[in-house]
Amino acid sequence: MFDLLKSELTRRTILHKAGFGLIALSTFGAVGTIFKPTRTLAQAGPAPAKEPLPPEKKLGWAVVGLGKFATQQIIPSFAECKRSKLVALVSSDRTKAKRYAQQYGVNPKNIYNYQNYDSIRDNPEVDVIYVILPNGLHAEYSIRGAQAGKHIMCEKPMANTVEECQAMINAAKKSDRKLMIAYRSQYEPYNLTAIWIAQSGKLGKLKAIASDHGRNLDLKDPADRWRANKKLAGGGSLYDIGIYSLQAARYITGEEPQEISAMMYSTPGDPRFREVEENVNFVLRFPSGVLANCTSSYGYSDTKRIQVFGSDATLELDPATDYYQHRLTIKRKNGNEEQNIEEKNQFALEIDHLSESIMQNKQPKTPGEEGLQDVRLMQLIYEAARTGKTIKV
Secondary structure, three states, X not given: OOOOOOOOOOOOOOOOOOOOOOOOHXXXXXXXXXXXXXXXXXXXXXXXXXXXXXXXXXXXXXXXXXXXXXXXXXXXXXXXXXXXXXXXXXXXXXXXXXXXXXXHOOOHHHEEOOOOHHHHHHOOOOOEEEEOXXXXXXXXXXXXXXXXXXXXXXXXXXXXXXXXXXXXXXHHHHOOOOEEEOOXXXXXXXXXXXXXXXXXXXOOOEEEEEEEXXXXXXXXOHHHHHHHOHHHHOOOHHHHHHHHHHHHHHHHHOOOOOEEEEEEEXXXXXXXXOOOXXXXXXXXXXXXXXXXXXXXXXXXXXXXXXXXXXXXXXXXXXXXXXXXXXXXXXXXXXXXXXXXXXXXOHHHHHHHHHHHHHHOOOOOOOEHXXXXXHHHHHHHHHHHHHHOOXXXX
């Protein structure tokens, strides 16, 4: 009942043939200056393993929900993982689940539905559950998964409300399980390099950030229909793609905002926006004085852009949060310099990061608290837009 796309699996249009390990300096085959990511509040890369891990060790993962994103991006990415393997599926459509199980070598006995989901506790092959459902269902299935004794990866946004986010965190802690939010851009090499450049002083003193994420919501696409439902989606463009703009401002600065102002607008009479918003513009002021001007939209053409303005140079990452392709340019008075970095499968990187965090019993770099912070800030953005007031965080 929760699977949102009933079409056949389409193959990925771009195949990444390079090896996909944990992000390290050696993987950044840049033309021009090579910048090494740093580990600040945004943590621009997983820490090196304290001890070598057995090369054959892989944790077993169950994917909950077989919608478009799960079947076209996440499930194929397990083939590029070094510490993780797909061993179970959870779906309301058993025929569909059996088809994917056969395609990806999942034992049919490891197919679950939403009614017998809790019995996954009895399956020792499953170490981690990846919840890929509409936002309004994240809390329920993450909490039930943790109660079943499994570690949890949950898609973003973490949940619809701050209270749900906290309940997820509490459930994981009570069960002594890891909880990680799937912020793929924080594991993606171009974004990690952008963080390093911005925070290393290569641009001079940071002055401002602009981040824009938008697309034209298409209700003819089954994968988009639930996004217009407030109960399932939690919000409109802000919750779905504005979270990338918010995340960019936070991880580029390595700071948390002190003040928020915002405006919101939806096209009158557009049936897509009966329950959720179309456009949100918001401004964040950070302790260092950096101002971030951010937008999200369900009405403008596909945009995934981050710009960082320093006293000496400007960084432009466009596309910034694409699945497969990125472009990073440093602009100075004496010319522009493009950073040609090896593209890597960000989905495999984040999946393996959680597996290694579990193996080494360390905190993943995007834990539940990171997801809660974004939901809290997005709620304040809505408040600022409704009231017309600047909100102190």
